[in-house]
Amino acid sequence: MHNSVVIEHLCRVEGHGGITVNIKDGRVEQINVDIFEGSRFFEPLIIGRHYDEIPPILSRICAICSAVHTITSLMAIEDAFGVKITPQTTLLRDLLIQGGNIESHALHLFCLAVPDYLGYTGAISLASDQPELVKMGLDLKKLGNTIQEAIGGRAVHPVNAVIGGFGRLPNKEMLLHLKEQLKKGLKQASATIDLMATLKIPNFSESQTVYAALESIDGKYSFFGDRIILSTGDSIDISKYKEVCNEKVVLHSHAKQSQFKNKPFMVGALARIMLNGHKLTGKAKKALEKLGFNSSSQNVLYNNLAQAVELVYAIEKSLEIIEQLLKYGIKDERPIKVKVKAGKGTAACEAPRGMLFHSYTFDNKGNLAKADVITPTAQNLANMEKDLRVSVERLINESKESLSDKLEIVARAYDPCISCSVHLVELNSK
Amino acid sequence: MVKPKIGIFGLTGCAGEQIVILNCEDQLIDILGAIDIRYFPTAMTKNDEKCELDIAFVEGAVVQPMDEESLKKIRQRSKLLIALGTCAVWGGLPAMRNDVSRGEFLEKVYGTKGKSFKSIPAQPLKNFIDVDLSISGCPIEKEQFLKAVTYLLHGDPPLLPNYAVCTECKMNEYVCMLVEKNKLCLGPITMAGCGARCPGYNIPCYGCRGPVDGANVASEVKILKEKGFTLRDIENRLRSFAAQAEILQEQFKKE
Numbered sequence: 001m002h003n004s005v006v007i008e009h010l011c012r013v014e015g016h017g018g019i020t021v022n023i024k025d026g027r028v029e030q031i032n033v034d035i036f037e038g039s040r041f042f043e044p045l046i047i048g049r050h051y052d053e054i055p056p057i058l059s060r061i062c063a064i065c066s067a068v069h070t071i072t073s074l075m076a077i078e079d080a081f082g083v084k085i086t087p088q089t090t091l092l093r094d095l096l097i098q099g100g101n102i103e104s105h106a107l108h109l110f111c112l113a114v115p116d117y118l119g120y121t122g123a124i125s126l127a128s129d130q131p132e133l134v135k136m137g138l139d140l141k142k143l144g145n146t147i148q149e150a151i152g153g154r155a156v157h158p159v160n161a162v163i164g165g166f167g168r169l170p171n172k173e174m175l176l177h178l179k180e181q182l183k184k185g186l187k188q189a190s191a192t193i194d195l196m197a198t199l200k201i202p203n204f205s206e207s208q209t210v211y212a213a214l215e216s217i218d219g220k221y222s223f224f225g226d227r228i229i230l231s232t233g234d235s236i237d238i239s240k241y242k243e244v245c246n247e248k249v250v251l252h253s254h255a256k257q258s259q260f261k262n263k264p265f266m267v268g269a270l271a272r273i274m275l276n277g278h279k280l281t282g283k284a285k286k287a288l289e290k291l292g293f294n295s296s297s298q299n300v301l302y303n304n305l306a307q308a309v310e311l312v313y314a315i316e317k318s319l320e321i322i323e324q325l326l327k328y329g330i331k332d333e334r335p336i337k338v339k340v341k342a343g344k345g346t347a348a349c350e351a352p353r354g355m356l357f358h359s360y361t362f363d364n365k366g367n368l369a370k371a372d373v374i375t376p377t378a379q380n381l382a383n384m385e386k387d388l389r390v391s392v393e394r395l396i397n398e399s400k401e402s403l404s405d406k407l408e409i410v411a412r413a414y415d416p417c418i419s420c421s422v423h424l425v426e427l428n429s430k
Numbered sequence: 431m432v433k434p435k436i437g438i439f440g441l442t443g444c445a446g447e448q449i450v451i452l453n454c455e456d457q458l459i460d461i462l463g464a465i466d467i468r469y470f471p472t473a474m475t476k477n478d479e480k481c482e483l484d485i486a487f488v489e490g491a492v493v494q495p496m497d498e499e500s501l502k503k504i505r506q507r508s509k510l511l512i513a514l515g516t517c518a519v520w521g522g523l524p525a526m527r528n529d530v531s532r533g534e535f536l537e538k539v540y541g542t543k544g545k546s547f548k549s550i551p552a553q554p555l556k557n558f559i560d561v562d563l564s565i566s567g568c569p570i571e572k573e574q575f576l577k578a579v580t581y582l583l584h585g586d587p588p589l590l591p592n593y594a595v596c597t598e599c600k601m602n603e604y605v606c607m608l609v610e611k612n613k614l615c616l617g618p619i620t621m622a623g624c625g626a627r628c629p630g631y632n633i634p635c636y637g638c639r640g641p642v643d644g645a646n647v648a649s650e651v652k653i654l655k656e657k658g659f660t661l662r663d664i665e666n667r668l669r670s671f672a673a674q675a676e677i678l679q680e681q682f683k684k685e
Contacts, residue, residue: 009471011471011475011476011477012471012473012474012475013472013474014445015440015445016440016470021437022435036492036496037442038441038493038494038497038524038549038553039443039493039494039522039535039536039539039547040443040493040524040534041535041539042525043539044530044535044538044539045523045524045526045527048668049666050663053667053670056636058522058640058671060444060446061444062444062445063444063446063448063449063450064445064449064571066444066446073512083537103601103654105490107452111452111473112473121474121475121476122470122473122474123473123474124462124467124470124473124474125474127462128457134459135459137457138455138458138459139451139455141453141455142453142455144455145455153627153628153630153631153633154445155453156446156449156451156453156569157446157568157569157638159628159631159633160633161629162548162633167631167632167633168630168631168632174540187473204565259553277474289434296606356592381478389582408475419443419444419445
């Protein structure tokens, strides 16, 4: 029987974190997901900055999610100043986010998560045995980056999405090129579903889970939404996001933790599928049926399956957006000008790892007075500790090495983005 | 040929450089065939924590004592140490306001519990150890990284541009953001290598790659002031990515 398990450095996750478990008489006394990624103090650094400087700075919270950080930041600024963007801008932003999602999910599935289920230490060793599998993952990842480069101007930290619109609009040839790539990607995403269907997903981390996601608009599956819905049946306007993400400081972590009504909750691909999955259509709907997990699933490892379903969704949705853009033709729109006024703006998007909130208060000159950013990984940390706790208690008789490896698999299933989680909110802003 | 042993390390940052490396999708499998990756925890488990390395790539800034310790250990075990990205080369965004005490930030962010966290002003790698080569960018450019790796695999020092973004912008015949569009563009004083990416999208240069050697910062500031930008706006932009660069610190002292 073990007294403790310490994983000093979680591998195949973004950033620096570890796990410490103290055990007494077969029960977990304490479990900490230690976040020792350094603090970059984003919010206090940018107080006083002019509004248009905010998105390029806050995109740097995270490289993998930089597109969705940028878009959410733009939307929060536009909300504060009452800027109404055009339908074309909405479509292009959606496409950019879909690209980010394809890149992020493909990276996580093929390079970080799937090697666990196939018995490899990572994509590097997997590539020497199964190069065609890794190649397919890299192709899908590249597809996401191709979209981000075409629409955002850069795969990491996009430059082209600006307040009120885009710096330069894509032309018809670029869209047709993307369409070709997406069609190829759709076949590879379907092959990914076939692969995922063959994996044996263990159930040692199963436990009662509250899910939270944005309620997608217009009855369609989407990464945008104005309301937060939870599997408890609650529904809350995004302007009241703090009622859900009730953050607290814990000493073992540079990231704060979130609880809803004193309960941890999960956000991300699995939460979205659990709450909005019935709105999926086309091949994504078929993929969900094929993988056969249902709305009562309480196993976080299924997040990897949900990511695969969302790969199919994101590619189909991107194709749909491009069809619409081609049908109406790209209009030569300039970014909408901003009329600065004092006020507050809040926006939310579904990032690859779950709900992302940006909320800003500006003075009458458009300078930032207060900022609050809540990232999905920060929201997930408390729930991750809960899943790790039940896993340890079920696996207590296994060797330390096997137990550690399995705890890493649980942590990795969340696709944690630790840089993101350590962004730091001002305490007194509540 | 014995494959060179490589380590890819991240201190504190957004992981942008590691993501750019993983974004070399078309070249990744070939690169993996030519090198022996011993340490890359973002991408693999069972990393070698101790072996001697031929090349260490290090991204991120030093913002806490733990980063400094890790960095010194990496230096000890590596023949060549390469700073990747603006955070590693210049301190990056986290070093924007090193004039404000970290204690103040910690208390603002974590309340009284902040006292138990350790934080130091964000700094580039060169403040702690010898750096053999610097590749800046927020993030680094994929092509520049690939070219550097190719040179290194042949045993040659990589050639990096030592001119301003402005030069690349003119070569691309983009409309001048500074003179013609009256935007707060840092192209004239920023290190090239991005192909003047932002002006190509009608966006002024934010200086994300840090200052070019011998940049005439005073002249840039003078032009911007003549165009009606306030000193505050100019200083904020200059501070964003490379506030710790000596050439910019000199300018801040003048103001």
